[in-house]
Amino acid sequence: MKKLNALVLALALSSSGAPVVAQVGGVDAARFDELTTKLNLSDPQQQKVKVLMAGFAEDAAKVRAGLIAVQQNIRTANLARLDNAAILRMSSEAGRLSAAHTESLLKTQRDFYALLSAKQKREYNKMRSEALAQQATLPNK
Structure with missing residues (x-):
């Protein structure tokens, strides 16, 4: 769940500067797979998300x-x-x-959200709220 929360926060708040081995447009493959599973993204949606994340990674x-x-x-x-x-x-x-950076992040978030069905949007909103709540409880570094 921590990995999923990190991915949701990455999509919701910012790009991650942490290096990872296998990446999909700047998001490590395991986190991408977890998001795909949780939201039940179709193959066409997955391809579009990969394109979005690759564009965001290039901008970042x-x-x-x-x-x-x-x-x-x-x-x-x-x-x-x-x-x-x-x-x-x-x-x-x-x-x-x-x-x-803010412009690229917000456009990526908007375009990602637009790819989702109504059911996926509800699930993503729930995931995002949970991730933000968990982030709020973490001590500031």
């Missing part, structure tokens, strides 16, 4: 690369010469990347 990789570059610029900034324009430039780029 671009965001990660951009954030690494921004973080490198922040770490190596010459503090003696750091002016407001440079601060604004770095902050704007970090904000742009965050917005791009």
Whole structure:
């Protein structure tokens, strides 16, 4: 159940940055299979979800690369010469990347949800609520 909750949270909240061995568009295969089983996804639905997750993983990789570059610029900034324009430039780029990630995440969630039947949506909503409740009880790191 923990793995399923993690997958639901990944679809519902964010992409996972944790490395996994076998992946389906950034989601490990075991979690994808569990979601497929719990929601009883048809073969065509599974294929569409794989395409959605692959697109999201590609977008997330671009965001990660951009954030690494921004973080490198922040770490190596010459503090003696750091002016407001440079601060604004770095902050704007970090904000742009965050917005791009949020847009991709929400579109992926919306498109995933649209693939589901009414019965699957009810089950997914239940799973999502349970995962969010469990997440709320975890201590902050």
